[in-house]
Amino acid sequence: MVDLRSDTVTRPSAAMREVMKNAEVGDDVLGDDETVIRLQELGAKMLGKESALFLPSGTMSNAVAIRCHTQPGDELVTESKSHIYNYEGGGYAALSGCSIRLVQGKNGMMTEQQVRSAIRKAAGSQSHFADGSLVCMENTANGGGGVCWEQSEIDAVSEAAHDKECAVHMDGARLFNAVIHTGVPADRMVANCDTISICLSKGLGAPVGSLLVGDEEVIENAHRWRKMFGGGMRQAGIIASAGIYSLQNNIDRLSEDHARIRSLAEAINSLDFFSIDMETVQTNMVYINVDDEKYSADDVVNELAKKGIDLYSTGPQDMRAVAHLDVDDEDIGQAISAFQSLSH
Numbered sequence: 001m002v003d004l005r006s007d008t009v010t011r012p013s014a015a016m017r018e019v020m021k022n023a024e025v026g027d028d029v030l031g032d033d034e035t036v037i038r039l040q041e042l043g044a045k046m047l048g049k050e051s052a053l054f055l056p057s058g059t060m061s062n063a064v065a066i067r068c069h070t071q072p073g074d075e076l077v078t079e080s081k082s083h084i085y086n087y088e089g090g091g092y093a094a095l096s097g098c099s100i101r102l103v104q105g106k107n108g109m110m111t112e113q114q115v116r117s118a119i120r121k122a123a124g125s126q127s128h129f130a131d132g133s134l135v136c137m138e139n140t141a142n143g144g145g146g147v148c149w150e151q152s153e154i155d156a157v158s159e160a161a162h163d164k165e166c167a168v169h170m171d172g173a174r175l176f177n178a179v180i181h182t183g184v185p186a187d188r189m190v191a192n193c194d195t196i197s198i199c200l201s202k203g204l205g206a207p208v209g210s211l212l213v214g215d216e217e218v219i220e221n222a223h224r225w226r227k228m229f230g231g232g233m234r235q236a237g238i239i240a241s242a243g244i245y246s247l248q249n250n251i252d253r254l255s256e257d258h259a260r261i262r263s264l265a266e267a268i269n270s271l272d273f274f275s276i277d278m279e280t281v282q283t284n285m286v287y288i289n290v291d292d293e294k295y296s297a298d299d300v301v302n303e304l305a306k307k308g309i310d311l312y313s314t315g316p317q318d319m320r321a322v323a324h325l326d327v328d329d330e331d332i333g334q335a336i337s338a339f340q341s342l343s344h
Contacts, residue, residue, distance in 0.1 A: 081143025
């Protein structure tokens, strides 16, 4: 089966497993797992920040960041297609007591003016408004097709947030895909963000884990919330070693995933039965529309599965395919052939 459901399905390579087998471990809850410490130091250095914290998942990393930057009753601003709003179980409400103000942007991205207009403050509202205290961006924007923010817009949105005394959190689950596509170094990309979450277990290929990165004060606070949210881990060096390997070995190769998904998208878009917004095909994923409404996306997904291709439907007429390090050129060729057979 060619698995194009997500880059979360990647499995540790033999070289990564060897590193994991030999990892030095301690007790990370007590702060003495040297491998975890090295991973955190590496992540902070790569993003140009003071400190980092290792967490079990990107969802927890985002949840901890939100809790660090807000108080119950506050409001956060994010784009309507964001992962934080759509795919994290309402954690911003349940765990931080926040309301959310959604911006209807384009391809999962917001403009500076939209953010300035969306931020509300309790002061001056006769206490009618929630207090806007956090702006969240996502790069790459999954809901927008894996598109990348322009650096100027990241900077402008960050400035708008800071002007209104809001913190800025970057959901960088696929930040390094954006780095590869844009050529902007990671530390420059997030220079004006207060916290950044980066996922190690998607295209980078680690089996589990994310990093929350920021200044020392916010990460010290994050350590407390990680404990309260149940994210403290003991001999975590075994999985942290995989994170180190992924950051040192698997970033540059993301360009291969981008090229493969581009070739898949171009082939599918040439077929009568399907259409793709090719402007959104920038990184390692593509959203595919089923043009003939006699067939649903689920119908197509089921037929593709019979031909050895596994992917998700994302709506009544839409589905997503994602390339990753366990997908090679032969797999993409097999996927193209399967789509071609359905268009006849």
